[in-house]
Amino acid sequence: MLELIWLIPALPFLSALFLGIFGRTWRLSEKTISWIACGSVFLSLVISIGAVYEFATAYWPTHGRPYLSSEAGGFPHSFTWVVGGDARLSLGPEAGKIVPVRIEWSYQLDQLSAVMILIVTFVGFWIHVFSIGYMRGDGGFYRFFAQMNLFMFMMLVLVMSSNFLMMFVGWEGVGLCSYLLIGYYFHWNYAAYASKKAFIVNRVGDFGFLLAMFAIFSLFGTLQFTEVMELAKNDAYLPQEHFGMWGLASWIALGLFIGATGKSAQIPLYVWLPDAMAGPTPVSALIHAATMVTAGVYMVTRTNVLFQKSPTMMFVVALVGVLTAVWAASMGFTQTDIKKVLAYSTISQLGYMFLACGVGAFAAGIFHLYTHAFFKALMFLGAGSVIIALHHEMDMRRMGGLARFMPVTYKTFLAGWLAICGIPLFSGFFSKDEILWRTFSTEEIPGGRWLWLLGFLGAGMTAFYMTRLVALTFWGEPRFVVAGGSGASHGHDEHGAHEVRESPRVMTIPLIVLAIGALASGWIGWPESLGGTNRFEKWLEPVIWHRAEGGISPMVEHGEMALAEVGAHAEAHSAIEYLLMLASVLLAVGVMYGCATLYLRRRDRLEAIVRAIRPLYIASANKYWVDEFYEGVFVRGLTLGLSRLSWRVDTRGVDGGVNGSAWMTVFWSKVSGWFDLYVVDFLVNAIGAMTKLFSTIFRMAQTGFAQNYALVITAGLFLLTALYLIISW
Numbered sequence: 001m002l003e004l005i006w007l008i009p010a011l012p013f014l015s016a017l018f019l020g021i022f023g024r025t026w027r028l029s030e031k032t033i034s035w036i037a038c039g040s041v042f043l044s045l046v047i048s049i050g051a052v053y054e055f056a057t058a059y060w061p062t063h064g065r066p067y068l069s070s071e072a073g074g075f076p077h078s079f080t081w082v083v084g085g086d087a088r089l090s091l092g093p094e095a096g097k098i099v100p101v102r103i104e105w106s107y108q109l110d111q112l113s114a115v116m117i118l119i120v121t122f123v124g125f126w127i128h129v130f131s132i133g134y135m136r137g138d139g140g141f142y143r144f145f146a147q148m149n150l151f152m153f154m155m156l157v158l159v160m161s162s163n164f165l166m167m168f169v170g171w172e173g174v175g176l177c178s179y180l181l182i183g184y185y186f187h188w189n190y191a192a193y194a195s196k197k198a199f200i201v202n203r204v205g206d207f208g209f210l211l212a213m214f215a216i217f218s219l220f221g222t223l224q225f226t227e228v229m230e231l232a233k234n235d236a237y238l239p240q241e242h243f244g245m246w247g248l249a250s251w252i253a254l255g256l257f258i259g260a261t262g263k264s265a266q267i268p269l270y271v272w273l274p275d276a277m278a279g280p281t282p283v284s285a286l287i288h289a290a291t292m293v294t295a296g297v298y299m300v301t302r303t304n305v306l307f308q309k310s311p312t313m314m315f316v317v318a319l320v321g322v323l324t325a326v327w328a329a330s331m332g333f334t335q336t337d338i339k340k341v342l343a344y345s346t347i348s349q350l351g352y353m354f355l356a357c358g359v360g361a362f363a364a365g366i367f368h369l370y371t372h373a374f375f376k377a378l379m380f381l382g383a384g385s386v387i388i389a390l391h392h393e394m395d396m397r398r399m400g401g402l403a404r405f406m407p408v409t410y411k412t413f414l415a416g417w418l419a420i421c422g423i424p425l426f427s428g429f430f431s432k433d434e435i436l437w438r439t440f441s442t443e444e445i446p447g448g449r450w451l452w453l454l455g456f457l458g459a460g461m462t463a464f465y466m467t468r469l470v471a472l473t474f475w476g477e478p479r480f481v482v483a484g485g486s487g488a489s490h491g492h493d494e495h496g497a498h499e500v501r502e503s504p505r506v507m508t509i510p511l512i513v514l515a516i517g518a519l520a521s522g523w524i525g526w527p528e529s530l531g532g533t534n535r536f537e538k539w540l541e542p543v544i545w546h547r548a549e550g551g552i553s554p555m556v557e558h559g560e561m562a563l564a565e566v567g568a569h570a571e572a573h574s575a576i577e578y579l580l581m582l583a584s585v586l587l588a589v590g591v592m593y594g595c596a597t598l599y600l601r602r603r604d605r606l607e608a609i610v611r612a613i614r615p616l617y618i619a620s621a622n623k624y625w626v627d628e629f630y631e632g633v634f635v636r637g638l639t640l641g642l643s644r645l646s647w648r649v650d651t652r653g654v655d656g657g658v659n660g661s662a663w664m665t666v667f668w669s670k671v672s673g674w675f676d677l678y679v680v681d682f683l684v685n686a687i688g689a690m691t692k693l694f695s696t697i698f699r700m701a702q703t704g705f706a707q708n709y710a711l712v713i714t715a716g717l718f719l720l721t722a723l724y725l726i727i728s729w
Contacts, residue, residue, distance in 0.1 A: 001050030002059060003072040005107050008044045008051070008117060009156035010076070015040035016149035023142025030141050034132045037145035041128050041152055045121035052114040060542075066110035066226060068162055078106035082165065091219040091248065092237050099221035108162035108225065112543045115366060116159035116298055119373045123290040124152050126510035130381050131282040133507040134388060144184060148286065151177035155291040159298060164213045164223040167299070171209065171263065174292045175202045181287075182279040194278035201272040205262015209299075212255025216306075219248070225302065232305045233545065240547075241310050243446065249309035256303055257317055264296025264350045266324045271627055273347055277339040281384030284339055288346040289377035294369050297353045301362045305545045308360065315445040318358020322439075322454045325351030329461035333468070334621040337394050338383045341469050345420065346376060348462060352435050355455055359445060361438035362544050363537040367525050368435055370536070371427035374517030375419035381511055382413035385503040386473060390480065396469065401478035405500040408508045410474050412515035417470050419518040421463040421588045427522030432459060433584055434527060434534075437577050456584065463588040467595035476600055529577050 015036050023033060059067050070078035084101030109117075128148060135144050154177055158170025175198075183195025217223055219238070220231045232238045241247050260266070265273040273293065277284055287293060300307060300317065307314055328347035335341045349372050356365035387394055389406060403410040419428035436459070440452040480500075502508065526532025598606040610617050619625070703709075 001047060001054045002067055002109065003069075003077070004047050005051050005067075005109055005160070006069050006072075006077050008047050008121070009107075009153050009160060011040040011044050011047075012149040012156070013153035016146045016153060019142050019146035019149065023146060028142060030132075030136065033142050033145050037149055038125065038128045038132070040149060041121060041125045044152070044156070045118075045125050048117045048121045051109060052118060055109050055114060060111075066108050066113075066162075069107040069109075070104060070162075078104055081105040087217070087221075089218055089221050091215065094221065097221065103163060103165050103223060105166060106162045107160040109160070110543055111540050112298070112302060112366065113159050115370060115540070116294075117156060119294075119370055120152065120155050120159065120290050123373050123377045123514070124155075124286060126513055127282050127285050127290065127377060127381065130285075130384070130507050130510040131280075133504050134282055134384055135280065140184070144181075144280065147177060147180045147184070148282070151181065151286060151291055155295070158295055162225060164216060164225070164228070167302075168209065168213065171259070171295060171299075172206065174295060175199060175206070175263075178202075178276065178287060178292050181283040182276045184279050184283065188278070191278040194272075194275035198272040198276050201269050202262045205259045205269050208255040208258025208262075210255075210259075212252050212259070215248075215252050215255065219252075229303070229305045229545070232309065238306070238309050241312065243311040243315065245310075246312060247310070249306060250313050253303075253307045253310045253313035254316075256299065256306065257313065257320075260296030260300050260354075261320065262296075263299075264293050264354070265347050266296070266320055266351065266354060267327060270324065270328065270347050271630060274340050274343045274623070277337065277343055281339065281380060281387060284343070285377045285380035285384070288342070288380060289373045293346060293350060294373070297350065297357065297365055297369050300354070300357050301366055301543075304357070304362045304543075307357070308545055308547055311445055314358050314360065315447070316358070318355050318439070318445060318451055321351045321354030321356075321358055322451050322458070323351070324348070325355065325458040326454055326461065327351075329458050329465060331620055331623050332465035333461070334617055336396055338386065338396050338399070338469065338473060339380070339394055341396075341465060342376070342379055342383060345462065345466065346372075348458060349376070349420070351458070352432065352455065355439060355451065356435040359439050359442035359448060359451070361435060361442075363540040364431065364434040364438050366540060367522075367536050368428075368431035371419065371431040371518075371522050371525075374514055374521045375416040375426075375428060378511060378514035378518050379413060379416040379420070381507070381514065382409050382416065385409040385507055385511065388503060388507075389500050393480070396472035398480050399473045399478075400476045400480075401474070402500065403474040406502045408502055409511060412508075412511040413470070413474065415515035415518040417466055419522075420466055421592060422459060422584060423588060424585060425519070427518055427520070429585075430522035430525050430527065433581050434525065436584060437580060440576070440580060452580075456587070459584060460587045460591045463591040464595045467592045468599060471596055471599040475596070527577075529574050529581075 019028070019033060019036060022028065028036075055067055068078070072078075080102060082101065082103035086098050087101050089095050089097045089099060128145070131144070131148065135141055138144065151174065154170050154173030156170075158167055158174060161167040161170060179195045179199040182198050183191050185191040186195075213223065216228060220228050222228060222231075238249050238252075239247060241249050262269040276287060279287075307317065325348045328344045328351065332341050332344035332348065335344060349368070353365040353368050353372075356362065356368060385406065386399065386402060386409060389402070389409075390399065393399070415426070419426040422429045422432045436452055436455050439448055439455055442448040442451075478500075525534050525536035527534055598609075622628075
């Protein structure tokens with residue numbers, strides 16, 4: 001199966017190409033389009049499972065290195081796609097060396113890419129299946145699935161790439177696809193605005209990625225992941241920095257992280273993701289769970305050697321991550337759009353993933369990415385099921401009581417809710433607690449306890465706003481008109497009374513499958529403190545670089561500790577881990593109970609709390625006016641200001657210069673015309689007139705009679721003689 005890994009991205013691409021070209025021309029039916037689109041992703045999933053199994057059981061034990069598709073031969077497995085002559089290195093110990101620029105299009109399969117392709121294809125497949133029911137009857141059915149398949153292709157290229165430039169193609173590709181799918185309803189002004197916003201904000205981050213990539217090539221002379229990471233471990237190429245230092249490793253890591261903050265919606269480039277809810281709900285599920293926003297976490301983990309060379313940047317990553325987790329959670333408290341609540345929860349959960357990476361727990365970050373894919377896809381698709389049932393209503397204030405009308409959607413959504421809140425046995429419990437524990441116990445960077453405290457606070461906030469979502473959507477009494485029943489109408493829905501019923505099986509089966517994943521996907525990372533082996537972390541060990549050498553635990557600072565001390569140290573840490581785990585669970589359960597009580601039985605108390613913190617409530621509801629700040633300062637102030645300045649420079653400077661030179665040309669042409677007419681022509685004409693005058697005078701002597709000529713000659717001689725005599729006398 002390893003020889004077929006090139007088909008994993010190729011199949012969705014061919015499907016996208018076929019549907020995009022022939023979907024409308026051949027008037028393909030929705031059933032045909034569904035089979036082609038979903039079938040291509042399913043085949044990619046099957047090949048992914050087979051390839052990962054062969055890699056884990058046969059290739060890795062034998063070779064002990066990543067598999068490259070170039071090992072299977074040339075095209076279509078691999079080919080040279082960039083040949084740029086020679087380049088001179090400008091950084092590092094080999095500065096001045098001439099190296100050839102030659103980039104291969106070759107897919108790489110290792111432990112990290114194996115996890116990613118399974119997530120992308122498995123979750124992506126069920127999102128595609130759900131989309132069949134969700135998009136039924138849509139006029140752009142073929143276009144939607146063509147773009148979804150293209151999205152899958154680009155994400156698979158990103159996670160399977162063997163070098164930075166190939167990754168950048170997938171990186172930009174998912175940005176393009178997000179633009180197309182967020183703006184799927186392009187006739188809506190809001191959707192068009194949201195798609196442009198997502199595209200432009202991501203370009204800001206991509207600039208940092210590009211600069212980092214240029215620096216990497218200038219230092220190492222290659223963009224191949226395996227070669228770069230191996231060379232980066234050598235201090236001769238990239239010196240190991242200490243906390244507080246800012247060297248070359250920090251600059252490279254900063255560029256990469258700027259790219260990650262854009263793609264994975266971290267402070268300050270998170271503002272595009274909530275507006276991305278303008279696209280169809282399955283698009284939101286794909287972006288948030290299986291594709292685009294996970295790219296930044298994947299990239300940081302893929303380049304973990306470069307980040308670990310700079311403890312300063314590791315601290316920056318952790319700090320930005322935990323601040324984003326709390327910041328986004330605080331905005332989730334007050335949102336009324338069900339999809340926007342989920343969007344802010346995604347931003348917050350991504351913050352936890354970056355927190356894990358920042359404290360050196362890269363495997364824990366990817367573990368949370370893996371569990372998050374299941375419960376977040378589940379909740380977005382569950383929200384889509386609700387939205388369809390309520391005729392595209394997304395305001396939770398006009399929902400309520402849906403548990404009795406949509407039992408499958410409700411029960412499966414509960415699995416996602418319990419997982420994201422970190423309830424034991426559900427997937428989110430294992431990954432979130434692993435991150436919090438590794439943050440608390442880290443010695444990679446200073447301030448781990450404070451970072452843990454913020455992460456702990458964010459976990460409680462998550463439990464609150466997610467319980468609020470469930471309470472407003474599924475519990476209580478209906479706040480909409482039920483056909484043939486009762487309910488409080490708010491006069492919003494143009495369809496009148498809602499005939500609310502469960503979604504069709506094509507939509508509920510994916511919910512059931514993902515609910516099982518939300519429950520059980522975390523068991524593979526069962527922690528050792530609870531009697532497990534954490535197979536997930538062990539699986540990723542080969543791709544995570546550990547600076548500590550000699551097999552000593554990184555928690556042992558200087559490396560020489562008696563075995564008894566090591567055992568006591570481990571026991572103490574286990575006790576603390578149990579205590580923190582218990583505190584986290586109690587916090588989540590307590591917050592969930594308190595929130596449910598406020599929204600279901602103590603509305604008066606809730607309203608009193610809102611009145612007491614009204615300024616904070618208004619600020620949160622308005623997203624702290626960050627979007628308005630960006631709009632005013634960067635869009636209208638900087639961008640439009642510079643455009644106006646450029647217009648003035650162009651119209652008054654450039655155009656003035658051009659028009660001035662034209663005026664001077666006309667002026668000097670008139671001066672030269674006058675000079676030519678009244679000076680040059682005058683002189684020429686004067687000479688002609690004088691010539692004519694003298695010719696007229698002298699012509700009078702030309703009579704044609706010999707006697708006249710003789711008389712003139714005689715007179716002349718007489719005059720000359722007289723003149724001579726006068727002079728000589």
